Amino acid sequence: MKKIGLIVNPIAGMGGSVGLKGTDGEIYKKAIELGAKPTTPQRIEETLSLIKREDIHFMVAPGKMGENSIGKFDFKYEIVSTINEETNASDTKRIVKKMLEKNIELLIFVGGDGTARDIYDAVGLNIPVIGIPSGVKMFSPVFALSPNAAAQMINNYTKELTEKEVLDIDEEAFRENKISAKLYGYLKVPKNITLLQAKKEPSNVSRSEEDMKEEIADYLMENLEKETLYILGPGTTLKTIADKMGVEKTLLGIDAVFNGELVGIDLNEKGLLTLIKMYNKSTIIVTPIGGNGFIFGRASKQFTPEVLKLIGKKNIVVVATEDKINKLECLRLDTGNIEVDKSLSGFTKVITAYKKETIIEVK
Amino acid sequence: MNENPYLPAESIRKAAVKGMENVNRYSELKYLNELKKLIGKYSNIPLNRVILSPGSDFILREVINIFSKDRKIIMVNPSFFPVSQYAMKLALKLTKIQLSPPGFKLDPELFLNELDEPTLLIIDNPNNPTGASILDNKLVENILQNKNVLLLVDEAYYEFSGQTFAGLIKKYPNLAITRTMDKAFSLAGFRLGYLLAGDYFKDQFSDFPAFLSKPTLFAAIEALKNPEYVTKNIKKIISEKARIEEELKKTGIEVFPGSANFILIKCKIPDFARKLMDSGILIKDLSEEWLNGFYRISIGLPEENDALLSIIKNN
Incomplete structure (x- = not known):
């Protein structure tokens, strides 16, 4: 069985529908006040519904950080750690570190640029990750193109990896329509980014x-x-x-x-x-x-x-x-x-x- | 795959079947010579300058094999991907020049400045996958006047663009052109390519074996003797291409003008190629080898093109 970690940032993407550019820090509370609804469950559930592999044992974050979604499917899973009603970046880092202790081979995360930063803090270049895009800010090229593409990456998992940048976007500046980004780190991701790419014949002339x-x-x-x-x-x-x-x-x-x-x-x-x-x-x-x-x-x-x-x-x-x-x-x-x-x-x-x-x- | 949606004329299929007779024997020289003569006539080139090959990428690879040992290779990027990858693997020294949207133009000065050492230039014109015509007579002659340089122009889409440099082959020993009967002649399944060789290339290819099967030879000979279907199909493809381009523009998709038998588009619809594939339509997603959001659409039969447009409009 493949041990795969799964963690969802429950507030990622909530700013988008209410015109806020991101939910880093305390801004997510404003998003809730403005009537924003969580978007990540739908994204992860779309991916999970398309996974065809049966050799996966998921290590899942509790409650709204993953458990609530995976429980709707027939996957084998184990819940890692606990959370309070309100969650934040430190929960993501803490739980991912626990997952690493349980020897996960791959981590699937749902969120945006802010989540990618937290994942980088916890994982570094130790194991590969697949990011399901769900944030408002999506400047880091670490993400799969869509939940569907993420599912295909899991179905056709390749050990050929590439390193992609995690960018630190300044939300304050972004709200003022300025993009101010610096390089925050790198994450390892599988090299097949879309379904079409995954299906392509491997090129015998390509070098790593x-x-x-x-x-x-x-x-x-x-x-x-x-x-x-x-x-x-x-x-x-x-x-x-x-x-x-x-x-x-x-x-x-x-x-x-x-x-x-x-x-x-x-x-x-x-x-x-x-x-x-x-x-x-x-x-x-x-x-x-x-x-x-x-x-x-x-x-x-x-x-x-x-x-x-x-x-x-x-x-x-x-x-x-x-x-x-x-x-x-x-x-x-x-x-x-x-x-x-x-x-x-x-x-x-x-x-x-x-x-x-x-x-x-x-x- | 970028193919012709129309079958070749019935007489060509019959000729190929006839080529199946006596398949216990190798292809006879007289058929090879007949085909060379017909290609020579079609291209307005003497038959001794025609080198036959199973597919033009086969001969492009052979050119790289022969000339990369003591020459720098210059190509543009993007370019016909299999050849580009082969050059990357084999070239001892390689320079690629990035073509950028929206014009995909080659800066002649920049280009000519790179020709200061023995060089093999490989340029597909029109370019695949952009469809852009990136060479003109003036630039080609400027390149060829440099004795250090060998220029190979891949004219796989010549019949659609109408642009060729074959007329310069007698004058410049350092020019060669590859073409194919896969596209305009609807013979992709037979794989027939050819090289029109300037003297320098001709000498190097003097002992190049002909690998063609008899059915291929017979089909190609028949196609060149009766090419009316080719002209007719090209007209249909070009007209359908113009129609699709217009319809795509109405949907807000960015369409790049090109002179080959395909359309290059930029589209922001997520998972665009996969959504079309789910409906049984295959287009080329260029994000792996090149830029995200860019796709190459080959022209299909009118009803296939309608299906494509209808899916796009409903998205």
Whole structure:
């Protein structure tokens, strides 16, 4: 039997129908006052009704966090932990950690970007997850396309995994029609995202995402210059490069390496400016955010216009796996400074594997 | 799969059956030469420049096999996916140029700047899956004047677009064109592709074996001798394509103009391809290899197209 965890954020998505952009923090109470009804039970029940596998033993969160929905079906399940009448993010994290202690192989969660953040806090990259979209904010590309697609992902579960970004959207700014997001972390998800993809014949020429990252790192290592400060942006591709360099990189921070030595960890703007001024030559290596393609101005606010002005376009190297770059219309910038955006826009080369590159427009 | 919804003429099916006689024997050279001669006449190219192949992607792969050893490959993205994946696997050095909506245009200057070392360029024109015509005569000649460069244009949809560079083959030894009889000629099940080769390609393919079966040869010969059905079917497909495009636009779906036998759309309806599949209609969901929300719709029979439109309108 496969042990699969199931947890529902009962308030996710409630803000949508009443015009609120999200239910993080205490906002959900306002949503209830405005007459919002829970939407997550319908979403999870749609998924559950389409699961055909009989070899699953669910580890389910109690009451409205999962138990109430799964009880309507014939699945084998066990309830994990307890909850009070009112639930919040700490319940999600606490219960998921309990599920991990029970050795679940896969976690299914229902919610939006806020829930994905909580799941990341509890799970990290330890086990794969399938996210059923039910929130108002759905900017993180970790979610299945729909409850139906999630069911097909479970039915056709593949061990081939990919890492997708969890984005931290500022709800206050979002309510003012501004999208302000930073990279919060990564979750592992199965690589088949839709029913059609799941049914496709496996390609005998495809290489795993990890292999591609290794190739990118190998290629960069061959082309590293001495006496140059390398500033590594966030992300797992950059982590692979740092591993090759033999330095310990923070996954979400900006770190700097000079002649094989780590000279800056989790740098902020001030730290970056100091280092760039200290060394004669500096190069930034970054990877775009999957799905929206931002290289600056979203994932890593530390790369401020000041920092980018000092570095200049010719000293920026962009890396991304084929899978990621193929799904982007263009790369994007939003540094907050129009002049800097202009100076960095135009076409750029992205290293996608060993001696392989894609030329793409930066807008 | 992007196929022709119409069967080939009855005489072609009969010719294929005739090709079944004496199947204990290999295909005779005279039939291969006859087919080459007919393709040469059809393409206005001497028969010694025609290389036959079971499907054009087979020959595209062979071109990559031969020329990727000491050349950089340049392709656009998206492109005919099987060939693109093969290039990714085999190329020692590969540059892809991303085509972006809504125009999917190639920046000629950007492109020509990349030709500073021995290069094999593979471009499908019209492009699959966007349908965009991305090459013109001026750009092609600019590319070909660079002796470092070999240019292979995949003209799988030539009969629908009406645009070809075959006229440049005699002048430029570094140009080759692939075409297929799978699409306009309704012979997908037979898999017949061919290469129109400039001198440089011709020399490399001089010992390329012909892998074609007798029924395929007979069907293709008959099709080229009596191609009236092709012209008729192309007209029907182009007219249906225009009708579907107009109807789709009315529903608010974004339709991208193209000159192949399919339509590229962008659609925000969740699970769009699956919903159509549940009703027995298959379209190509491009989200795995390319962009989310983009789909390629092949033109079907009028009643199939009606069914498609009716499902979309009721969603």
